[in-house]
Amino acid sequence: MTTREAVFPAGRNELFIQHSYSAAIRSGDFLFVSGHVGSHSDGSPEPDFEAQVRLAFANLQATLKAGGCTLDDIVDVTTFHTNPEKQFDTVLAVKNEVFSAAPYPTWTALGVNWLAGFDFEIKVIARIGAA
Numbered sequence: 001m002t003t004r005e006a007v008f009p010a011g012r013n014e015l016f017i018q019h020s021y022s023a024a025i026r027s028g029d030f031l032f033v034s035g036h037v038g039s040h041s042d043g044s045p046e047p048d049f050e051a052q053v054r055l056a057f058a059n060l061q062a063t064l065k066a067g068g069c070t071l072d073d074i075v076d077v078t079t080f081h082t083n084p085e086k087q088f089d090t091v092l093a094v095k096n097e098v099f100s101a102a103p104y105p106t107w108t109a110l111g112v113n114w115l116a117g118f119d120f121e122i123k124v125i126a127r128i129g130a131a
Contacts, residue, residue, distance in 0.1 A: 007031065009062035015043045023063045031067040031126040035080065036060040037118040045118045049087060053094045053120050060122055071098060073126040077107045080121040084111040091120065 007024040008016060015037075016023050024033040036059045038052030039045055046052040064070060079095075081087050088109070099105065105124070115121050 003027070007063065007067040009059070009066045011041060015039055018043060024067050026067055026128065029128050031064070031069050031073075031128055033060065033063055033067070033124045033126065035078075035121040035123040036063065037115065037121050039118070049119055050090050050094065052118065053091055056120055056122050057094065057098055060124065064124075064126060067126070068128050069126040073128065074099075074105045074124045075127055076125040077105050078123050079107070079109045080112045080115060081109060082112060082115055082119045084109065087119065 005026040006022040007026055009023060016034075021034055023036075024031050036056050037045065038055035039059065040055075046055045061071065064073070079091065081091065091109075095107075
């Protein structure tokens with residue numbers, strides 16, 4: 001039976017503690033990363049949308065690093081958007097900076113009506129040591 005190990009980035013535990021979930025779970029050769037938002041260390045949202053998206057990716061990278069992964073190890077991405085029609089171009093521009101070369105991970109984008117005060121969330125699955 002494969003065991004599960006919780007993974008947390010250094011100094012980024014406030015939202016995870018407040019809402020009782022793990023930043024990521026390492027199971028076998030995979031890292032299953034919870035949705036990450038553009039939150040500051042105290043859990044508050046970054047008000048500027050583009051900066052919020054960039055901060056979400058930075059927070060994601062910190063969790064990936066804690067789990068022994070990099071952006072290159074990501075195989076699947078799911079993003080959540082509170083106003084996809086208005087936000088998509090900004091998200092796509094940042095995403096294209098982060099994933100600048102093929103092969104790209106799979107990606108599913110979903111429009112939602114609530115993200116607990118945030119406007120963008122990203123969750124991923126990464127293969128540990130795949131790069």
